[in-house]
Amino acid sequence: MIEVIAAIARWFQLVANLVLLGSCVFLAITNTGKRIYTAAWIEKLERFFPWLAASIPLGLFIILTTTIVQITGNINSLWQQEVWLGIVSDTQVGQIWVWRVAAAMLLLAAVIYLRKTPKARWRYILCAASATLPLIASSLASHTAAEELSVTAIMLYALHLVFAGVWFGALPAFLLLIYENHKYDKNKQGNDLEFETLKRFSSIALPVMLLIILTGIIVGDHIFADYYAALVATPYGWMLCAKIFLLGIILLIAIRVRSYLPLLANNQQIAEGNRNRLSMRKWVRVEFFLALILVMLATLITNTTPVKHALIDNWPFSFRFSIAATWNQPYVAAQVWIGLAILVLAVGILKLGQSLKWGLKRLVGIPVILFVSGLAIALPPLTIQAYPETYRRPLVPFDAISVANGATLYAEHCVECHGPQGKGNGIKSRTLSTKLPDLLTEPHTTEHTPGDFYNWLTYGMVNTDMPGYAEKLSDEDRWDLVNFIHALSRGYQARILSPEIIPNKAYVKPPVFSYIGHDGSSGALQDFREHEAVLLIIFSWPQSKDRIEQLKAAYSRFNEQNTAVLAVPTKDLSPDELAQIAQELPFPVITQSAAEIVSSYSLSRRTLSHPDIIGRGTIPDHMEFLIDRYGYLRARWIPSIDQSGWSDIDRLSQQISLLNREKNKIPFPEDYVR
Template identity: 50%
Template sequence: MIEIVAVIVRWVQLAANMILIGSSIFLVISIYNKAVVSTPWLIRLERLLPWIAGVLVIGLLALLAVSSSLATGVIGHAWQPSAWYEFLIKTRTGHIWMWREGFAILTLGIAFIIRNSHLNRAQWRYILCSIFAIVTLSLGSLGSHAAAEEMSVTSILPYTLHIVLAGAWFGALPAFLLIIFTKKKGQVSQKIDQLGIQTLKRFSIIALPIMLGIIATGVIVADRAVDTLYGALVATEYGWLLITKVILLIFILVIASRARSIWLPALSQGQDLIAMGTQNLRKWVRVEFVIAGVIILLATILANTIPAKHSLIEEWPYPFRFSIDATWEDPSVQTQVLLGASLFLFAVGIIIFGKIKKWALLRSIGVSGVVILSSFAVMLPPIAVQAYPETYRNTPVPFDSISIAKGAGYFAENCVVCHGPQGKGNGVLAKSFTKPPADLLTEPHTERHTAGDFFNWLSKGIPDTGMPGFEAKLDEEGRWDVVNYIHAMSRGYQARLMSPKVIPDDPSTGPPNFSYTAHDGSHGILQDFRYNKSVLLVLFSWPESRERLAQLRAQYYKVEEGGTEVLAVPMHSLNSESLAEITEEIPFPVVTQGAKEITQSYILYRRTLGRPDLLGEGAIPNHLEFLVDRFGYLRARWIPVADAGGWSNMRLLMKQIVQLKQEKEILPPPDDMVH
């Protein structure tokens, strides 16, 4: 019950805040003509402002009450001031609320001044009221999903602009209706009627860029909320709410277009056209206002719903999904998609042509609608691929060295006979199948299919291919381990373009995370270094790497000054004597626990263009080094047997380290899970 009350409270205070913004802006553009100041609609609007501001102030108080209750889970805290105080003092949302309430009170004060200054109206008062209302609304964006993910101007600004522009549009509709109904009741002279019409037309001019701004910022906000998980649009609460909001917005755009192009111009024509324009405006602007109110309600619910990209799709409800990545290599798919896109653009052209030729609304919608549906019929079937209930399921097992090492063992036990020791689909039984097993190494299957797809195949098998299911043989975690191993294999092969030189400003490969304990007692995970230091990960063999370790020991202070930590990982087990010899006076950690799993994971990144290593079980180098930047991306690699010289030239290594130290954050850190 408290959740329903919270939705209503958020909706009411948001709507009041937006109406204050829109009404104030409407008054600003109205007062340019001094003859307007005595019009009944303006007087009524000024009288309404304190009431609306009062609703905002009280609504925010109610919001504080329900927020306190929701934060603690105790319904009784909704009417306990002591709980309110705790919420205000101890939460960021509480701090934001105090600023919002303060500016709401200032807005209420200026609203009273406007109401009591009807004999001495001044545009600056309306401007000040709109500024206070805008600040009150904008402060709320500091508690949005965008702010929760990243407290930065680039993250928050699109959302802030979106709600402020929405307020300028939605909030002006009551003033719009006041003018229309005042005209209908016949309480003003013809001159003042014309002034009202001029005001409506003036607002209509700025309404177009405002709506374009709403759409543009809305696309940005929605894109960030969905990210690349477009399937969530039709499988999550957030997605369906967003789709409903967009559909309602389309209805509003149709109404606004008719009002701007037909009904408003009719108010300056003959009596019959004036009557028609007035009647339609009265009817449809009211409908627009109601629909807009529903959109604001949906926006309120969306703001407190888990974004689509974070939603859990435990069971995909459809037997198919659309995927460009999985189908685009087929030339016929490219042709059909481009043809469908051309038809869609043709439909847009029909809409524009119909508007120029002043087609009837139903005719324009009917013709363009048929072409749009035809474009979808041509474009969508070719990019449809089979999907499964698990397709969008999030893996519960992180992409780390422990999981990959386990997955490698399961793969060796169950998959090698068909897929081969390196996953190329060339196992000893491969030729016995009508359709050869998939090449999991060199073909981009992990790019074309989701982790959930692989999990389904590992669980239930693939019909008519000979691929069995392992649901009875491997537990759920074991199957996810194999999925992680397959992803690591594929990423390792794709990283064969990597060299000892960092490609500037081009992070792309997320390496496996790992945990470790070192000889000096230090311990942690790779992610501990994020936003702090880069990591030079040295996989070494003993005694073959003796000279290189001595070089790193001598130059360690330079590496450390470059903001980089060295982690040395033995590729094979060390006896106590060897470990003591290696660690004597060594200034950087030598991993003693976790080394086996780290090695098994990172040797998958051993392939280069010159040494693709595709035959047999593969040739494992006895020394590899990786450079991971402070944002968590694998940026460079040196394999002595493949790259002569390389980082044995410490100047070259230091150049790469300096390059990474100078770079700013380009992408968020890589995800901990595969998708």
Template identity: 50%
Template sequence: MIEIIATFARWSQLTANLILFGSCVFLVIVGQQKAVFEASWTIRLEKGFPWLASVILLGLVGILATTTGEATGEVSNVWNPHAWFEIVQQTQIGYIWIARALLAVLLLSVTLVIGRVDRQRWHYGLCASAAALPLIAGTLMSHSSADEMSFGAVAPYALHILLAGIWFGALPAFLFILLNDHSKSDKTSNPTTVAVYLTKFSAIALPVMVLLAATGLMVTDRLVETYYHTLVASPYGWLLSAKLSILAIILVIAYQARYQWLPMLSKEDPQQSNVSAAHLRKWVGIEFILALLLVLLATILANTLPAKHTMIDNWPYPFRFSLNATWDEPNVQEMVWSGVALFFIALGTVWLGIRSNWNSTKKTLIPSLLGISAMAIALPPLAIEAYPETYLKPTVPFDVISISNGSQLFAAHCASCHGPQGKGAGVITDPEIKDPTDLLTEPHTTKYTVGNIFHQLSHGIPGTTMPGFSATLSEENRWDLINYLHALSRGFDARLLGSMIVPENPAIASPVFNYSAHNGSSGNLKDFRLQKNVLMVLFSWPQSKERFFQLAAAYDRIQALNTEILAIPIRALNEQELEQIAEIVPFPIITEGWSEIKDSYWLYRRVRTVPDLSGKGMFPGHMEFITDRFGYLRARWVAQFEGYGWQNVSAMTLQLTQLNQENEIMPPPGEHAH
């Protein structure tokens, strides 16, 4: 029930605000002659302005009441003004609500004032400006601003709302004009003058709708990002599709009004003029009703979980489209480009039909058949098999605890077939059964989502010896295995890392971890993001003793380069050893969490010269990694295989200096594998 009240409150205040804003903009556009403001339809329209402003205020009260009930989890607080005031005084949502309420009061004051003075064009411009402010303030509570309260995040949505107001808010004014008594003795109401008003506004409606579509795409892209599959399998996507379908109908009506009925309205033939006016009254009325429904859907959509945050637990289709997975397959590019070419031909027939005055059946049927044929040619080659779990998101974060647990599970359940490094070393004697997959060196990320791999781990792979583990491994353990495989693949890519960073090329995310150190400090690797680079030193004792003396001597210099050092042992240290190291180094020595960190970062040990490190003797005794302040591995020195390397401290500090000069190239990596 609260959701219904909340939706009605949001819809009513937004609808009233859009109408008030758009009507004032309409009056500014058509009001070049003062006589317009004396017309009966203008007076009737203006009388509704204070009422619309009052609806905005009442809607805001409803929003505050229902938000309080939802935020506190107590239905009774919907009717508790004391609880409202607590929300207003203690939350960011409350502060924004105060701003919206004050702006709505200002708007109400403006509408009352202009109703008591001689009407001037600039009065309506002032009213439009006042009506725009609550709309803009409302965007601060949108999903766009929730992710990032910045001008770049909020501005497209604010512009989208204002453009929607210019179009939607003008429809009531259209109706007031069309329903008015078109007496020829009234210059402002005769059909010719009315046609001038409507044509004048209709001329700017096209660029408004183009900009409305462009800003809508920008907002949608921000809320969808790369998760386009959610548009056909989530409430957000279904609502968006319904909204776009209604918009398409509205655009068809607007096109007919602009190019067919409006020109007839100004004809000298009274019969044609009356027929045109009747059509306009009917269809603009329908357009307004559809617009009200469109605003309702937009209101619900604005308060629905965005597509990029939606969890698709059960993908309903047996296929999905993937350009990356299919593009290099035989004949795919030719088929796709042929379909694209045919689609543009279909668009061309739309233009040709308009220019050649085809009848409506021909004008609709030919482009539709060509468009359907284009999709039938271009889309099937891009389709690949999918499972119910294909777009399932991991429930276990990609961190060293999960990776370390996954490595143990891999050794127990998978290494016998795939080999200790995942290279598919098992021998299959049956020629009809596929050999175990090489999980290390072969790319799998384009054809297989993490959800696909989860499905295969759970249910097995037909035609192979790969069994399903749903009965023997918990869901969490299966995600741990996937995280390990992900780290294994990243580790193979890490052979391209060296002691010199590749400028502006962050590619490999650093697995995150929690730690506690000998000096009482603790935290998470993510704590350093956007603040400091991290030099991680995986060491043996006492073999790394000389290197520690060197790092201790350069510690102040390294810290001055916005970098922290974390020392990570590769075996357990006793108290005596820990005391010996602590006497040398001023930086943290990790005492809790080191085992999982070591297990995970050893996967990143491969180097160009020794790309296939295997066996106990090939695990380096000393490695160092530089993670930049955005969470990416940028350089690595393996003392056993890469020579003098960072023993030249100047060479290392040069890398840190270069990292500090880089701005954010990619956002920090997410918490889960993808």
């Protein structure tokens, strides 16, 4: 019941806000010239403004009360002042609520001022500008802001709301104008004024709707982040699909309404004019009703688990779309482009039909047939086989322990066929009936999901020699193998790294890890995110003795540059060796999880000049990795390959300075492979 009340309150205050914005924009655009009869409908519309403005803070108050009940689980907490103060002052939700209420009260003041001032267009512009403030404040509570609290992300969502208000909020004013004009149907000047008013608004309605769609696509792409399968497999996606479907119907109705405007201008017969006006009013009422449902869906979506955190345990289809896995196959690109050309033709036919004043069935039917035909041609070549586990979230995170265990399992169960480095050249590969894929150098892991690999490891692959391991390996072990396969591929992709970073290019996602140092310190790689860059040293003893001394002497410099240093030995150290290394060492030598870190990070040892894809490969004695404050691997130095490189501390310090100067805020790497 609480959820229902909260949803209604969110919907009601949003509708009130949008109607205020759209109505004021409508009045600002259309209130020009002398009016004989329009003062009546404007006055009626303005009477609702104070009620609409007052309902916004009222709705926000109800939202906060329901939030408190949901958080505390006790309705009696509503009578406790300290609970209210705690929510408002100590939580992000409460602080955003304060900003929203402040913006709503400012809007209420603007509306009251508008009602008491002489009639002038600037009043509506002021009121419309004030009506955008609660919408901008509400965008702080959106899924977009939750994922990335940045000006760009928030403003895109806010613009989406503002443009929606300009369109949706104008519909009541649109209806009221048509209704009031019906009383003056004998006045030809009234008809002319009505036509000019509606025409003026219609001229901006189309670009506004296009901006709604554009900002919606950008915001949706940010939220889905290449996880578009959630559109048809999660509650969030289902509601968004319903919203898009409703929007499509509304666009068709808008086209129908727009077709009446020339008829209003050319009417000479009163009876015919009344019929056209009544038909237009009927369709606008339907459009407004559907828009109310669309806004309700939008409010429900904002309170639904976002797609990045939604789980798809069982993909419902036996296929999925993948450009990466199909585009380079014969004839795929040509077929897709032909299908897209037919889709463009459908849009062209629709515009042609409008200009030729086709009937509704013909105007809609022909473009729909072409649209469906275009999809039927373009989509099939992009399909590949899918499984119930295709979009299943991995059971274990992409961390060093999982990758290291996967490497051990790979050596035990997979190396004889797939080869020591996943090249498909194991000792049994020539005896198999099918050619094995190259898991290292080819984009096999990017063309298939982790869930695909999990399915193959569990049940095997049909019509191949690949067996299933459901009886031999636990779920965790199979996911560890999936993580190792992805680490293997990512490690090869990291060959483009060098001792010099590429500014503002963060794409290599290393395995995370937890650690315990010789000095008792402990933590995880994720702990440094947003705070410090990390210089990860993988060293051998005593071969790396001079380098450790050099880093020790330069540590204060790293500290000033807000960079942590972690040292990881390539093999277990004896107590004497550890004591010798750690003497007056200002940074920790990792003693727990060291073997797993070395095993997983050594997969990123390859460089463009030394691809190291022959045989089992060799792990260098010393490697250094520079990880930025968002968790991405940005640079790497291998002394045996890169020669001098970071042996000059000034050069290393320069790279850290470049990282520190980067201003772009980017999302953290996912904790699970995708």
